[in-house]
Amino acid sequence: MVPDPTAILGGAAFLGASGALVYAGALAGVVRNSIRPERKTLGWALGRGFPSEPTAWGLPAREWIHEFNGAQCPVFEIGDEDPAAPTAIVLHGFGRSRYDALSRLGPILPYARRFLLPDLPGHGDAHGRSTRLGTDEDQFVASLAAAHSTGPLLLVGHSLGATVAVHGATLNIIAPRVTGVLALAPYERLATPMGARLDLHAMPRTALLGPTMRVLSLLGVHERSTREAAARARCPIAVIAGTADLIAPIEEARAIAAAAKRGHFAAITHARHDDFHTMGRNEMIAALAWITHSAPG
Incomplete structure (x- = not known):
């Protein structure tokens, strides 16, 4: 019996259309989860055994909202109320x-x-616009600092926050006040953690990473080099990374520190990307002491 060519073509078209729909759905899911990640708020902190109140460290604390480009972002203010502190x-x-x-x-x-x-x-608990994954969050930090502080600034960040801190230190509006940056597990460009998370979820990096980055670009998310920002910064930059980090490779963290005019690097053996609340205390203390001694004045 000779196969019906029409049936074969119809089946192929059906399979092709089904595959395209599956691919489009996967791509849309990756993009959505990138710009609107799952929220980790009070319940998440309680479930992890993390501090759930800003007074947990025994200092006075307040909470308020900072508005930035369509976002309303809660802020814990801990310690001294003097904006010049x-x-x-x-x-x-x-x-x-x-x-x-x-x-x-x-x-x-x-x-x-x-x-x-x-x-x-x-x-x-922020409301309003979605994340820009580091595209303009340094401007958010600058606006926060300009509105609510007048004294010296130390910028500390983890992962995305680390890259934002490095870029923030280069902005003219706050750069003269930034005494140093402590960057925990930073990465060079956004494609690094995006690709790593695809790998961790057993999703095809080759098929999804490039299209994801192009769609994100259309949505206003743009890659920037953390290493180039570190090279522009005038303040000391201390970088700490884990040797078992699957999200932000230690080689990229080391290169960011090496690019800084005044850079310091430390590795934490066996530390993964999210281990900095349980590991690295001594390395953080040493890095902060180095920043203090390296900063002018």
């Missing part, structure tokens, strides 16, 4: 929140008198 702005990573930053605050406490822990746009 040395202030650390502590930034969380992708898909996390100010509660995650709160869990890492311990080693930083001796190095400032005032601490601002915001939810970045599109994260935590």
Whole structure:
């Protein structure tokens, strides 16, 4: 019996259309999860055993909203109320929140008198616009600092927050006040964590990464080089990375530190991307001490 060519073509067309729909659905899902990540808020912190109140470190605390380009972002203000006091702005990573930053605050406490822990746009309890994945979050940090502080600034960040801190240190509006940056698990460009997360979810990197980045670009998300920003920054930049980090390769973190005019690098053996609330305390203290001694004045 001779196969019916029409039936064969029809079946092939059906399979092709089905495959295209599956691919389009996967691409749309990756893009959506990138710009509107799952929210990690109070319940998440309680479930992890993380501090759930900004007063957890025994300092007075307040909470308020900072507005930026269509986003309303909650901020924990901890410690001294004087805006002229040395202030650390502590930034969380992708898909996390100010509660995650709160869990890492311990080693930083001796190095400032005032601490601002915001939810970045599109994260935590922030309302309004979605995340831009580092495209303009440095401007968010600058607007926060300009509106709510007048004294010296220490910028601390993890992952996405680390890249934002490095870029923020180059902005003229706050650069003269930035005494240093502590970057935990930074990456060079956005494609690095995007590709790594595809791998971790067993999704085809080759088929999805390029199209995802192109769609994100159409939505206003643009890649920038963290290494080039580190080279432009005038302040000391300390970088810490884990040797078992599958999201932000240690080689990229090392290159970011090497690019800085005044750079410091430390590796934490066996540390993964999200281990900085339980590992790296001594490395953070040493890095902050180095920043203090390297900063002018």
